[in-house]
Amino acid sequence: MLSLVSVPPKNINLYKNLVKQSLLKEIKSVSKKLQKKKIIFINSTSQGGGVAEIMQGIIPLMQGLKIDAQWFVIPPNKEFFNLTKQIHNALQGKPFAFKKQQKDFYCQYLKKVASQMSNMEADLWLIHDIQPLGLISFLPNIHPVISHIHIDTSNPYVPVWDFIKTFLSKYDRIIFSNKNFIHQGLAKNRIKIFPPGIDPLSKKNKKLDLAKAKKILSKVGINTKKPLISQVSRFDPWKDPLGVINIYRTVQNKFPDVQLALVGIFLAKDDPEAEKIYQQVKNKVKEDKNIFLFSNLKQLPKDVDLDIFINAIQTGSDVIIQNSKKEGFGLSCTEAMWKENVVVARPVGGLKIQIQDKKSGFLAENPKQMAQQIIRILENPDLKKKLGRAAKQRVQERFLIIHLLRNYLKLFNELI
Numbered sequence: 001m002l003s004l005v006s007v008p009p010k011n012i013n014l015y016k017n018l019v020k021q022s023l024l025k026e027i028k029s030v031s032k033k034l035q036k037k038k039i040i041f042i043n044s045t046s047q048g049g050g051v052a053e054i055m056q057g058i059i060p061l062m063q064g065l066k067i068d069a070q071w072f073v074i075p076p077n078k079e080f081f082n083l084t085k086q087i088h089n090a091l092q093g094k095p096f097a098f099k100k101q102q103k104d105f106y107c108q109y110l111k112k113v114a115s116q117m118s119n120m121e122a123d124l125w126l127i128h129d130i131q132p133l134g135l136i137s138f139l140p141n142i143h144p145v146i147s148h149i150h151i152d153t154s155n156p157y158v159p160v161w162d163f164i165k166t167f168l169s170k171y172d173r174i175i176f177s178n179k180n181f182i183h184q185g186l187a188k189n190r191i192k193i194f195p196p197g198i199d200p201l202s203k204k205n206k207k208l209d210l211a212k213a214k215k216i217l218s219k220v221g222i223n224t225k226k227p228l229i230s231q232v233s234r235f236d237p238w239k240d241p242l243g244v245i246n247i248y249r250t251v252q253n254k255f256p257d258v259q260l261a262l263v264g265i266f267l268a269k270d271d272p273e274a275e276k277i278y279q280q281v282k283n284k285v286k287e288d289k290n291i292f293l294f295s296n297l298k299q300l301p302k303d304v305d306l307d308i309f310i311n312a313i314q315t316g317s318d319v320i321i322q323n324s325k326k327e328g329f330g331l332s333c334t335e336a337m338w339k340e341n342v343v344v345a346r347p348v349g350g351l352k353i354q355i356q357d358k359k360s361g362f363l364a365e366n367p368k369q370m371a372q373q374i375i376r377i378l379e380n381p382d383l384k385k386k387l388g389r390a391a392k393q394r395v396q397e398r399f400l401i402i403h404l405l406r407n408y409l410k411l412f413n414e415l416i
């Protein structure tokens with residue numbers, strides 16, 4: 001059975017000091033026609049990853065606006081998630097020999113899930129990413145229905161894209177976070193571009209005093225008197241954590257006491273590849289005591305939960321790095337920018353939208369350039385402050401959960 005994820009309603013007026021009053025007024029206006037309408041959201045996991053983060057922010061706000069928003073996750077299945085991870089990678093360009101029996105298994109599994117949904121009714125459905133995407137083929141009365149794709153499909157492995165496109169073409173609307181993420185073959189009049197957003201009032205994003213952040217970091221062995229570089233991302237080949245270690249070692253030539261934290265706690269049930277990549281990283285780190293790998297909740301202090309720990313990392317680090325080869329959007333970077341930290345990232349996907357190079361962070365084409373920019377920040381505290389302030393302002397103007405909420409509600413009004 002699909003699992004219902006329960007979250008408490010949240011009053012939108014809590015955000016009145018964070019966004020323009022005109023935006024809140026617009027949201028309240030467009031939400032009126034949707035009051036008591038039932039909107040069902042479906043994705044693959046309730047924790048771990050950007051989609052779960054978005055749902056944890058969006059659903060409470062919709063409920064606070066008296067919309068009957070409900071969030072369900074599909075049943076976990078290791079074989080199915082192994083397959084969808086390979087499909088996910090192929091849609092981002094990695095070749096994959098997609099066999100007929102695997103296509104059949106994908107369809108059969110979602111047909112079984114769909115059979116458990118026969119009593120579910122809604123005024124509108126929103127399906128996130130490719131794990132539950134195929135449900136539409138087995139639920140003929142699911143319309144109006146929206147697909148929200150969070151990854152970059154601009155240069156996919158074509159045989160896999162052709163398979164996924166057969167499902168996408170059945171949706172009433174398809175949301176991407178970037179216009180450059182769309183591969184050919186989809187009807188343009190069905191496509192919407194909505195950048196995602198972070199919740200500034202969540203535990204992960206509420207302002208954390210720097211001294212408190214450093215106290216938390218010291219509890220896990222990090223020396224807060226020495227510089228710290230961090231990447232907060234799943235252990236995933238597209239996030240290139242092995243490359244981060246190479247960049248760190250280049251920075252080490254200039255700052256011998258620099259430290260590195262890679263934070264990728266295993267939470268998402270739909271990411272079976274994480275353990276394998278983690279072991280590769282661990283083997284490369286060897287005995288370097290200045291590199292800290294966080295993959296297990298048991299590594300955290302007993303009095304600190306994961307959200308507060310990530311907040312401490314993003315607040316207490318001297319530089320945040322995002323070494324992704326592909327990136328749907330990069331909400332962990334949005335979070336760091338909101339905390340007035342400086343992000344050094346590759347110019348890929350949503351990172352190019354978020355970061356204005358040399359104005360609100362740095363975009364670097366290769367490991368050498370990334371190391372140079374990290375060194376530049378470590379050498380220049382005033383530059384760090386200037387870029388950090390600009391980074392927070394950019395997030396406040398464009399990439400908060402309130403902006404995504406407004407876009408969703410306007411689209412829902414179009415379809416209901």
